[in-house]
Amino acid sequence: METSQILKEGDEEPPSQLLEWSCSDNGVVTLKKETIFNRFWPDATSKQWNDWRWQMANRLRSLQALSSLLNLKPYQVSAFKKLLEVFHYSATPYYLSLIDWSDPEDPIRKQAIPDLQEASFEVVGDIDPLEEEEDMPVPNLVHRYPNRVLAIVTNTCAMYCRHCTRKRIWHEGESASSRKDLEAMVAYVRSTPKVREVVISGGDPLTSNMDNLDWFLGELGKISHVDVLRIGTRVPVVLPMRITDDLTKMLASHRPLWLNTQFNHPREITPEAQEACDKIIRAGIPVSNQSVLLKGINDSVEIMKELNHSLQKIMVRPYYLFQCDPVRGVEHFRTSIWKGIEIIEMFRGYTGGLSIPTFVVDAPGGGGKIPLQPFYLLSATDKEVLLRNYEGMIVKYYNPQENGASKPKKTNGNGKSGGKAALFKENAKIVIPQNTPRFARRRKKNLQRCLDTHNQQAFPFWKDN
Numbered sequence: 001m002e003t004s005q006i007l008k009e010g011d012e013e014p015p016s017q018l019l020e021w022s023c024s025d026n027g028v029v030t031l032k033k034e035t036i037f038n039r040f041w042p043d044a045t046s047k048q049w050n051d052w053r054w055q056m057a058n059r060l061r062s063l064q065a066l067s068s069l070l071n072l073k074p075y076q077v078s079a080f081k082k083l084l085e086v087f088h089y090s091a092t093p094y095y096l097s098l099i100d101w102s103d104p105e106d107p108i109r110k111q112a113i114p115d116l117q118e119a120s121f122e123v124v125g126d127i128d129p130l131e132e133e134e135d136m137p138v139p140n141l142v143h144r145y146p147n148r149v150l151a152i153v154t155n156t157c158a159m160y161c162r163h164c165t166r167k168r169i170w171h172e173g174e175s176a177s178s179r180k181d182l183e184a185m186v187a188y189v190r191s192t193p194k195v196r197e198v199v200i201s202g203g204d205p206l207t208s209n210m211d212n213l214d215w216f217l218g219e220l221g222k223i224s225h226v227d228v229l230r231i232g233t234r235v236p237v238v239l240p241m242r243i244t245d246d247l248t249k250m251l252a253s254h255r256p257l258w259l260n261t262q263f264n265h266p267r268e269i270t271p272e273a274q275e276a277c278d279k280i281i282r283a284g285i286p287v288s289n290q291s292v293l294l295k296g297i298n299d300s301v302e303i304m305k306e307l308n309h310s311l312q313k314i315m316v317r318p319y320y321l322f323q324c325d326p327v328r329g330v331e332h333f334r335t336s337i338w339k340g341i342e343i344i345e346m347f348r349g350y351t352g353g354l355s356i357p358t359f360v361v362d363a364p365g366g367g368g369k370i371p372l373q374p375f376y377l378l379s380a381t382d383k384e385v386l387l388r389n390y391e392g393m394i395v396k397y398y399n400p401q402e403n404g405a406s407k408p409k410k411t412n413g414n415g416k417s418g419g420k421a422a423l424f425k426e427n428a429k430i431v432i433p434q435n436t437p438r439f440a441r442r443r444k445k446n447l448q449r450c451l452d453t454h455n456q457q458a459f460p461f462w463k464d465n
């Protein structure tokens, strides 16, 4: 069955339309729209659509489907064929339904649909830049940080995110760790008392066999020095119907359990995704988010603000914002480090701390996560530091000394200079930029009188206009 209709200006367009156009001899352009549902799953019922098994079974994964989706020309088909031999693809009908097919730059599309730019794997990036394979005491268990380990329990994901750090394992196909492999991981954790936290990752652990996952979580939970378990999954984003009551009941039986997911764009926060997160949270499992900073997808302050505010509204805590790793086949998603710092700079102070993730670079060579933020510490002596706030206010902060708190030295300023130097030379504590909204509000609240009194004593260089 194929349905198509002529798009007229002002038409309300359903989501997920695939657009085709034709041009008549007299130059009239006709746009046809067809929904992705009609093209690929014309007979699907809503019951099937909401069943995660149906979603998994009906993922688009073939070259033929990709060719149909992108209207590929024959020469493009061969280029994609070569690409898919290295980096396969698979996406759930649900996630594909979020794409605006009329926009080649659509942020959902970019995460799900292969792009020939990934073929730069031949020249740029590393297979395993984080050197996870080097830190595996037993197969698929990464022990990098002193007191926590990461278990890669499956290669399978509901969707293969084009920016994935573990693209290197995709060629192994869709498989999960055997019970024997899981037992080896449990044995290592049991014999390593310093491990207090186990992160269960993949692939996506929530695509794996539930009995195995239940067993694995249970065995880890029995180890006395393991305090906390954590699951990393993108299922709430790409396959939210997988979060069933049975699954949350099983997960709840392994608390204290934390769950980290990966929303990268506000349009991923659909009612379905919200309901999935809500079910997990109601089961007593806190949900946090680890976004990846991706060029053309979320590398803007506005999008990041909308994303993190929306996450906070659905009770999902923004946790990390990752610099995209220098993985082979991912270079076109990578942004400058300064972009991440700029985003954090525009968050801190302007919005509440609970909606601000920590920006981190995962250091190549297995160095682990390095947090980065704007420069708030400007300079320091043993006794005092100069700090900058989000508005540009500079403050001298007395640093308590080991043998008791240091006392500020009384110095005589000349009353004329300003800026950072004044803080060290003069008996001043703060340099305050003028005309900020915050001070406008303070003035409104009639605090100016207090400030003026304070400034005359402490800020001889203060000018109020």
Ligand code: SF4
Binding pocket: 156, 157, 158, 159, 160, 161, 163, 164, 165, 166, 202, 203, 204, 233, 234
């Ligand atoms: S769900 Fe995670 S592991 Fe799977 S492809 Fe996406 S980023 Fe990679």
